[in-house]
Amino acid sequence: MIIWKNIELVEPGEIVGEDVYDPSGFIILIKEGSVLKEGDIYLLKNRGVSILPIYVEEVLTSEDIEPTIDMELYDNLSKDLSNTFEEVKSGELNVKKVVKHSEEIMKKVLEKYNEKILNLIRKDQKPLARHAINTGVISSIIGISLGFDDETLNKLIISAILHDVAHEKPVRDIIEYYDTHPIKATGMLRKHFNMNDDVLLSILHHHERFDGKGYPRNLKGTSIPVFARILSIADAYDTLISKDFPGKAFSPYEAVKFIISNSGKMFDPNIVSKFVQYVGIYPTGTVVELSNGERGIVVKVLSGLIPLVKANGKLLDIVKEKIYIKKVIN
Known part of the structure; x- marks a missing residue:
């Protein structure tokens, strides 16, 4: 499709979507399909061109796919959890309310589990609450894959909801495993949970690493509580x-690659396997180029790790169509 851009915002390498004429006459200054160079942009500015038709491929996004947690429930959870964190x-915590939220997430994931669609909200106005909800969704998917019963799932999701409660602001802390928030969170919650409870232990140890190089106790392998091993991936x-x-x-797609590449180092390989079997190598929302030249978006996983792809308004089973994913578009 073509978008019209102010020439001050146009960059070298962009493609001209239509012939561009001299504003004072009918002379073509640059032809449709031309790849812009710095000199072209300079020339066009000097000739009085103020906006340019720029060609961009129409890129589907995961907003085209229904989220795992519907927006009405998501908004209610986000609002309540923001209050809970405060x-x-x-020093207070309404445990019954947290249990209720956990049950709501569990119910929704159980309803949609067999669809194999993991489509998460990735940006909003309450990032810590969003992260708590998403981590709860992913943890519950893994827990179901491991055969957990409802009571165990509920505890796991509560752990996910509360795991970052000591963070004051959003932190991309996946590499910095030595941040002290797991200890702080455990201290804040210990009066509401028994210290040997699965919830507290998983929160305390969710930054341990499978290879024993994590925090806070350098636990290794299956000595790390199973909830914490699940939580670390989610x-x-x-x-x-x-x-x-x-x-x-x-x-x-890049996030799944990161988790697979750190299987056995940061993460439990068995749990990584369960996670990847559900989300696939090409997770929901991955934009791909197909061998037939079309561009599409992965909707969900079919059998094995084969994705269902939406391209040009059609759903494609790529095995039946005898096509394949040529590359991922980041």
């Missing part, structure tokens, strides 16, 4: 794809 800082994935945390956000 309560915790003042926390990492959402932190990486977040658009409201400082630093460059990863695409869902």
